[in-house]
Amino acid sequence: MDFLNFPTCTRRVQVPKLMLKVRNPQKMLHFFKSLKEEPIEAILFLCAFFSIIILFLMLFFIAKEGSQAFSTFGLDLIIGQRWETNENLFGAFPLIYGSIMVVAGALAIAIPWGVVTAIFIAEVLPFSIRDFIKSLIELLASIPSIIYGFIGVIYLAPQVASLFGISFGTVALTASLILAIMSVPTIIGVSGEIISAVPKEYKEAALALGATKWQTIKSVVIPIAKSGILASVMLGFGRAIGETVAVLMVAGNTAVMPTPPWNFLSPVYPLTAVIAMQMGEAAVGSLEYSALFGLGLILFILTFIVNTLADVIVKREPKIRGGKK
């Protein structure tokens, strides 16, 4: 293992399979030394590193299966307007639009609902019932999506149908409603944590100056919690766009562009629903099969970006603002 004896400057160090630019070779030296002392650390490290390995494997294999579709259609896989399985035509634009439409509708309801509830629970609710309410919301969050879908189908869709006088209630609106109910606990949970983490010194300072509770919340707590709330919204978006079963059961699943584009009473076919519905019939190795993996890749990359952004936002704002130099 010759590379353990290198000088202390920036050097390209060859590590099996990867070229790493090691900024501090001493650190790596120390790392391998400690591995010799406690071999168990290697096992622990591998378990932790496993997550990175899995993500890479995912990216690789999904891209691999989707490559056929991408080479056949190129960018048209994403912006093509027609998704006709029988004609081997796979343009996912209506599907992507369907996903975004349903999610946008859901978030429009869930964000104000969730953030206000989080503020209420963290700041207004008396201690005694706070834990009980939080547990209740946690239970809401654990209800599996298939149950939400089930309720959507037997109860919500018919209601929407009769309310708006359409024949079937499986439309974008119903999907948005169910998705909103499913997203709210996430938004409440994360926002609530952020809001509770606002140090009480700031609240005390404001109250001591004669501010009312609401003024304190508005002028001190919310500005501090702002970026955390934004992160919770992004996480909610990520969850919503990845939701499969519930939206599948109520969205209508027709690959059309709603006319006009804001018509929530039109059925839509979100990305996740397409994959779930068509994977069963797609022959392995066929173009359809590959196209579905292409959709999977789009979803993977989209949620990856959203989650990384949310992470970055939270890390940029230190939750506890230090006061002293």
Added chain:
Amino acid sequence: MTTRTKETVLFTALGVPMVTCLLVFLWIVFVLSTGIGTLRWDLLTTSVLQGGIFEMIVGTVYLLLGAAGIAGPIGVLAAIYLVEYAPHGKLTRTIDQAINNLAGVPSIVIGLFGYTFFCRQLGLGISLAAGWLTLTLMMLPIVIRGTEEAIKMVPSAFKEAALALGTTKWKAISSMTVSSAAPGIITSVVLGMARVAGETAAILFTSCVLVTRGLPKSPFEPVMALAYNLFVQIVALGELPEKVFGVALVLFFIVIFFATAAIVLRIYYRRRQPWLR
């Protein structure tokens, strides 16, 4: 005093969304309860071939236990590394972010990966084993995060006392820290099981079929599951027979059971461990 009354009105208005949450919960319970008549004890214990749902329940339990059996150890070890061993640096931050990203991958994408990697690449086919591995991916972030928190809450004084007596770092951690954190770890595994019990998209094409002859005799056979069955019956077969309501209810109860167990465990252990805030 008008400021006071203004505040009261404002806060009452602010409370409306929260009350709506509770109403939604009640609504869900109400809608589900309309089908409670379809639940009969013999439904749960009769084989599917005779109109019951026994194999589905067992299949779901098999999936749960297997996933917990894999995700549990890996998750705990990973969390121990992250809290006790990991140096502050780019690699640790990347691992941390990777865990968050893994948690955010849509379940259908995990199902796709599970199919192409576990079922096809590793040759497991549509099987219980493939289901275990796929569901592990979903459970892992929950177990890791929960264990991390549990370990962080153990006062480092415990570990330091052990170290001062001359044990190795690993011995100190495994004997003191982990056993003190055990309640929190158990809670997070239970939470993971709640998440996975109702999971449909991940098992859709990795481990389940509509009907099997009896229970799987090896992990390499496919399995029946409540969530899968419910899904296929409603979506593919387009029917809403009474039996489907029963399936939904059993699934609901199983998930709520695990979720409530996690909450109860958390409260119980908090009382028993006086060093927790």
Added chain:
Amino acid sequence: MAEVDIRKINVWFRTNHVLKDLSLRIKENAITAIMGPSGCGKTTLIRAINRMNEIISGSRTTGELYIDGINVYDENTNVYELRRKVGMVFQKPNPFPKSIFENVAFGLKIHKIANGKEIDEIVENSLKEAALWEEIKDRLNDSAFGLSGGQQQRLCIARALAVKPEIVLMDEPCSALDPTATAKIEALIRELSEKYTVIIVTHNLQQAARVSDFTAFLYMGQLVEYGDTKSVFENPKSELTEKYITGEFG
């Protein structure tokens, strides 16, 4: 400047009886030090003056407290106006995560005291009163966290002064600061007493002796002794006070 007349105040935090039948008359325009060992109720006492104990759940207060002849514990009192009239500076400086200007202007906006140009004037005057203006006058829009500990504390003082209080409460204002910053603040306190009634809680005997005109000694929630500082320190009437001053316990 206002006189504070505390009459038989009792404060409980759940079952913990912290202040027991405490009565005290605080002179206006003077600096009164409240001293005593840890846990004797000093902080609870000054927080009783601006009713800040109420924000802690499980707290209960009985008794009467008159400021300028009005009982602040009366049902009809506007507690927000009370807190404007009675300013508070905390042990650890807690400026808001906003700019220096926004910190001082905060109270003005909350109480709708001033607008536009007036706010600028008041902010400037308050910062001058707090002996901070010269140091930061060209970086008013910088974050308050860029200031040193001592400067942050003076900022908090300016913030409290901006709303024109009559009484200023200080809870161990220098305990988190270095000696130089402490000296600056002590000098500031002496200046402030010309316009305001200052009540300062301190753990530091020497500081109490240095800075205050009157001293109250608290022990286990009860008032043991109260008088002008010179007498309390040189000729304590109570044996307990003497023991505390000579350091037999603390």
